[in-house]
Amino acid sequence: MEKSKCKVCVTGGADDRSKVDFLKSFPDADTRLVLFEADIYEPNKTEASIAAAKSIVMSCVRSRSVKRLIYTASVVSSSPLNEDGSGFKDYIDETCWTPLNLSFAYTNSNLTILSYGTNSDIGELEMVTLALGVVGGDTLLSYTPLSLAMFISPLTNGEFTYQALRFLEELLGKLPIVHIDDVCEAHIFCMEQPSISGRFLCANSYVSSAEMANYYQQNYPELHVKQEYLNGPKREIKWGNTKLIKKGFEYKYDTKMILDDCINCARKNGDLPSPDNN
Template sequence: MTHFLPRFFHPAIGGCQYKNTAEAALDATRVILQQCADSKTVKRVIHTGSMATSSPLREDSTGFKDSIDESCWTPLDVDYPHRSAQFDEYILSKLLSEKELLGYSAGEDSPAFEVVTVPCAVVAGGILQGHPTGALNFVVSPVTRDERYFVALRRLQRLMGSVPLVHVDDVCDALIFCMERPSMSGRFLCSAVYPTLADIVDHFAGKYPHLDLLKETETLPSVQAHSDKLGELGFKYKHGGMQEILDGSIECAVRVGCLDAAKLNIQE
């Protein structure tokens, strides 16, 4: 097979000339678009993105917009509490690659294929892997008391004005929905619910009153979505409640071993 020929390993062994992950992601996106166009058979490109690119922060640093929707793009020059250079680079790579994809359709008079981007909320509720994902660790961090992951939730709350959540099953269904549409293009946020970090902690506090949870100490805004582009096309979330997603995340955390089930039970 051709991918075992020695010459195909040369670019990787020769080294990477990219200055950062954002530059590499952007170039990879351009290569994929070109290869799809060259194939003459690709009809639609569907990109699974991150809602971290969709912050409703105002560009003039005066707080949040009234709601979050597909027109929101994270303003990289606006500061916010708990900001980190590592997360900035993650956002930049996701943002540049998504804009490059959407720009393909906008920049072509007769594009060879449709482009759909699906920026996803924090994917929780369950996993197939035998080990915890970063998103799962984030969601259950108030219960596990893992400060590293809890600060990521605090960071997201201050970037997004909420902690958008979606069940992993709904993400899969949304992508299939995008594949099966006769025609579809553009940007479609994928989030079932927009709780605040305080809402999440309050749910866990009510469920496990005996536990000493990590808590949000500040009163923060709650930014919601006032529209649902996927829903307008007929897509429905099967797991649309915060409680269901959070409880499923706890069950999953127990299953993969990052949370002790005995800790959740009230000791007599």
């Protein structure tokens, strides 16, 4: 990518001053980074968010110079739930779509499902949707991202973040997880392909919250996992995200590496005590 002459536009990367300063700290940002202020209506309203996404797509089409649009989405839209909510399919892959208007044991008011498929209106523009699992690993940010807080919630007893984790588990059967480094590499991979389009799930592991908690208990006993976090539903659902792999993408981080990096990052940020403090 350092040798590439193409221009890449990233939206939603500068929501506040701290994120703008972070972007400006990148190597060669003084000559290669250009920031624009854009108004996408009121992003807290679903209708406005959908309209904004469609507006971006059509702007790319009208430009006649944009080759590919990569939409970073979430596997929240890819639940293997049956349409009537009676149970789960025995697999989860890119053919799964979350049924609408269903209630769940754990609620999350921020659930938004946005799908904008390839159609004749977008002409030759290549559309790629990367539906990310729960993103873990390290962070260069000065604060702990929500997804990382969800990973360590069985250790911090954070009620909101643990409820968010359980909500995803009830929605998706288990938890698709992925390392931030693999997320970045997946985006670069999709940018560098001669031609690519379609919907891809991006995660390298599919575990339950109880499996995560048990891993913490076995490998970090000094952090004291509550007994209630060690038990949970056991669902035999297969993770079938092979589309990216079939395209040639290789994940570098497995479950152990993802969870270990979450612990190390949380300790670095002061969210969990270091081994020396126990």
